[in-house]
Amino acid sequence: MLSKTACRGRVCALVFLLFVSGGLFAQTVITGRVINSTDKQPIAGATIQVRDSRLATQSSPDGTFSLQSNKAISTLVITVVGFNPETVDVSGRTALGDIGLDISTTSLNDVVVTGYTAQKKKDLTGAVSVVSVESMNKVPTGSISNQLQGQAPGVVVLGTGQPGEEPQVRIRGINSFGNNNPLYVVDGVPTQNIADLNPRDVESLQVLKDAGAASIYGARANNGVIIITTKKGKGKVTVSYDGFYGTQRVLRGNPYNLLNPQGNADLEWLALANAGLPVKDPQYGSGATPVLPDYIYPVGAKEGDPAVDPSLYYVNPEYTDPNDPTTFYRINKANKAGTDWYHEVNKDAPTQNHNITVSGGGENGRYFFGLNYLNQQGTVIYTHEKRYAIRANTQFNIGKNIRIGENLSYTVTDNPQITPLQEGGTIGYSYREMPIIPVYDIKGNFAGNFGTNLGNSLNPYASAYRTRNNKSLNGRLFGNIFADVTIIPDLTFHTSFGGENYSGYYHNFGYPTYENTENTTTNTYSEGSDWGYNWTWTNTLTYHKVIKKHDIQLMVGTEAYDEANQDVGGSTTSYFSFDPSFTTLTSGSGSPSNYSGRSYSSLWSQFAKLDYQFDEKYLLSATIRRDGSSKFTEENKFGYFPAITAGWRISQEDFMKNISWITDLKIRGGWGVMGNQLNLAQDNQYFTFGSDKNASFYDISGSNNSIVQGFRTGQIANEAAKWEKDINSNIGIDATLLNGKLDITADYYQKDIQDLLFNPSLPATAGNGTAPFVNIASMKDKGFDLGITGHFNVAHDLRLDAGLTFTTYKNTITKVTDGADYFYTPDGRRFGQNFIINQVGHPVNQFYGYKIAGFFNTQADIDAANDAARKATGDPTAVYETDEGLGRFKFVDVNGDGVITDVDRTILGSALPKFTYGISIGLSYKNFDFSSFFYGTHGNKIWDQMKYWTDLYPTFTGAKSYSALYDSWTPTHMNAKNPQVDNNGYFSTTTQPTSYYIEDGSYLRAKYLILGYTLNKSLLNKVGVQTLRIYVQATNLFTITKYPGVDPEISSNADEVSNHKVVDTGIDEGAYPNTKQFIIGLNIKF
Secondary structure (H helix, E strand, O other): OOOHHHHHHHHHHHHHHHHHHHHHHOOEEEEEEEEEOOOOOEOOOOEEEEOOOOOEEEOOOOOEEEEEEOOOOOEEEEEOOOEOOEEEEOOOOOEEEEEEEOEOOHHHHOEEEOOOOEEEHHHOOOOEEEEOHHHHOOOOOOOHHHHOOOOOOOEEEEOOOOOOOOOEEEEOOOOOOOOOOOEEEEOOEEEOOOOOOOHHHEEEEEEEOOHHHHHHHHHHOOOOEEEEEEOOOOOOOEEEEEEEEEEEEOOOOOOOOEOOHHHHHHHHHHHHHHOOOOOOEOOOEOOOOOOOOOEEEOOOOOOOOHHHOHHHOEOOOOOOOOOHHHHOEOOEEOOOOOOOHHHHHEOOEEEEEEEEEEEEEOOOEEEEEEEEEEEEEOOEOOOEEEEEEEEEEEEEEEOOOEEEEEEEEEEEEEOOOOOOOOOOHHHHHHHHOOOOOOOEOOOOOEOOOOOOOOOOOOOHHHHHHOOOOOEEEEEEEEEEEEEEEEEEOOEEEEEEEEEEEEEEEEEEEEOOOOOOOOOOOOOEEEEEEEEEEEEEEEEEEEEEEEEOOEEEEEEEEEEEEEEEEEEEEEEEEOOOOOOOOOOOOOOOOOOOEEEEEEEEEEEEEEEEEEEEEEOOOEEEEEEEEEEEEOOOOHHHOEEEEEEEEEEEEHHHOHHHOOOOOEEEEEEEEEEEEEEEOOOOOHHHHOOEEEOOOOOOOEOOOOOOOOOEOOOEEEEOOOOOOOOEEEEEEEEEEEEEEOOOOEEEEEEEEEEEEEEEEEOOOOOHHHOOOEOOOEEEEEEEEEEEEEEEEEEEEEEOOEEEEEEEEEEEEEEEEEEOOOOOOEEEOOOOOOOOOOOEEEEOOOOOOEEEEEOEEEEOOOHHHHHHHHHHHHHHHOOOOOOOOOOOOOOOEEEOOOOOOOOOOHHHOEEEEEOOOOEEEEEEEEEEEOOEEEEEEEEEEEOOEEEEOHHHHHOOOOOOOOOOEHHHHHOEOEOOEOOOOEOOOOOOOOOOOOOOOEHHHEEEOOEEEEEEEEEEEEOOHHHHHHHOOOEEEEEEEEEOOOEEEOOOOOOOOOOOOOOHHHHOOOOOOOEEOOOOOOOEEEEEEEEEEO
16 A cells, blocks of 8 residues: 555646646647748748747748747737738637738838939939948948948048048049049038038938939039938937947057168168278268167267267257257267157047937927037047037928928037148158157257258157147038928929038147258248138929829929138248247238138029839930039030930839749939039139239339339130030949849949040240140040849848949040140159159059069179160160169060160059959847948059158168168079169169059958947836947958058048149058047937
């Protein structure tokens, strides 16, 4: 018999088993199959989730699913990329059968803002790139133009690391010999300046790339158009904060690969020996090896020398008498370890951006208010950008047929900058100043090159420090007011009046210097301001009617534009106090100078556009615009700019509807003409005359003690100038595949740019007036744009978003002038001759010079070359190349005449890339998100002018590189990079522009990597928070390149807008590099 205890145990076990069995038996199993409601094909990878629960599963490759639960299920939510979500009422059922999902047409029906109107994406017939603002804003910068890099096919952006410096933006290549900047249209207001537009205010951004899309803007559309729409409020009141704080990290180590002081001395010894000169230097002695001194001034002094007695020291850094420096007694210690000039002027720097918005709206109105504070300290000392911005966008409905509103922003910007890419300035001096020179002398005043054989560079830290009190401040009001009136149900009138009013102020103080061999011995103060405005008044009347299968939209409009600006300033010298609160234009005792200027221009335009579609299959669009410009005479004032495009949504045809993997497919093409007058000054149509004491005043009486005012020609007129014309054709496809998972846009285009405005040199008989611009040149462009985006559910809760942009273009000059087939971009640097050429049959801005074949390695090489030259020329005294010598460059005989002359100069490469590309990869898993973006260029060349200063010895005394000492030609090292070290410069080494300076500028850069986490809404809602996301980000984390410089992204320090010329892009003479950034950010919405 069993004991009572055992019975109780068995009874308990039986009860437990019955309970567990009951629980198992109570489980619910729901099955079904997810299919495409259109073609009835199964959908794999769909997420089937119990509403308000984490319980979920995914459909198998045949579309089936099975979901188990021990609780009752009332509702399922089924989602998958490319289809509309479907909510299924279970209502006690377990076998749901086939569940059909409708294809999502959200992206196809997205409204895209184009020229004065908006269209659905599926109806576009022109080449339009829609940029993801979310992706763009992941680049932590205050510049929208910088954020655009790699985001849109057909757009090339070339920037720098300097805060506030706007990059070069090119849409489909080069369109003129001057201003190639695109037109920006912000909330319907045309402008060429978005430098101070807060990126966090942007709602949408589209790029109009061909004539079909852009010619509606006629006169200003030649370089492409970027349409920007700022945010509007909607729904209940929402308060949001978006901000980040981080650090910018400069390069570590020895970025310029420079020698220490002993290495520089050893290099000088080698150069003197190779030149056959006495091996000695006042600083280093005359022994077999150079010995570093204890002091560089007094020259070569040693410790204990009476000449370095500190009591002898006398320097007054704030002297006012130009003769004072001759009385100074300087004592500068040698920095034997070497001054790290790069890190003296390049420092890690903080960056931060804070944005607060309030928005909302209802049936009768909506509003959006924003505040923005940006503070990016430059990694080069005494540079930064501080920007304060406020925005107010409102719209109100007056009854059912009238809507009024405004979009206004006001910004204040404090943005001191330096000029990079030149031998002088903070960056240029930082790789040229000899490392043996200390930052300060023995008393804490600045040290410099005063002494012997210390070069002509200036102390870079001193140069930057002396700008610390310089100020510049700019303010800008930008925006518009608008009204829409629905006259009858299909007819709408729109009017917009907008523009900008801006002003700027600066003051600079130039301190006298004392630490150099050649000093600036006077102090100078400069002050100036500028102000101006422009306004655009646009009026359109739009009729839109759908009649059965016919969709017709006709728009007509007028637009008036007017601009004016003025600047004024002056300078003077001889201040007895350097206190910034004392220096004004009236407190100096020197002779003042002043300047002022003003300009005006205007446009008057009429335009019309017809959009027609039949049965949502066949699309047609036609545009005409007539522009009149004040820059032309009455005869040529007006230009006409037509365009026509067509599209075929072939996927809507019956024979395509059974192809399940094609969701939408459109073929489109277009032709049109765009105009340009940006490169023309208002006075180009007039003869102007001016008076100049140095050039037009004459001693008519011959007394030698009196002059009479005279006048000379300022501008030579060209009354025949007319519009530049860009004749543009484009063919492209738009495809949405795999039920919306994949989108592809591809375009091929050609541009024939005629009547280019160019100012060729005039004969001396024309006088010394400025040559006018005439319509004489032409060029062509062709290229290919590709954009691919994909959205995939990889697994449960795991989503992949990826994208690719690809841009390639080829520019070819077809004519320059009637009398010449080339011209030089004026830039000779230290060569004394231009080395950038613009030649028929080639792209703009080609590097030009002698091509190096190798070195003269032996005397036999020299003799053989000279013998061939004498045979070819018949001249017994001929030599193959000037200044031939062992270890010197041997140039290629391009024209084959046996001797090297200037006609053997040839094109060496181009700064224009063969193609650029952007790659984006995003992952989201539950509450985590990861984003990355990579940008690259291929095929572009860089002219590394820094090698002139650091790698070649006989150029200028200064800091030299390891390459100069260890990779120069010797009889035992003939496969060297550099010619033989020599104390003299020669035609065959340093005095000519050659292929020695050409480097591969291709690169791939990790623009950003971001990891974010969004807190659960269930927790946030309890404290009144809608969403809260925190993230960490690394920017410019790595760059893969063969370029030896600090940064392969080389822009230009020239202003093509004011100079009306092609700028010298791609010349590196000290870039402001893009640096790594590490930031932490917060997004919160209430």
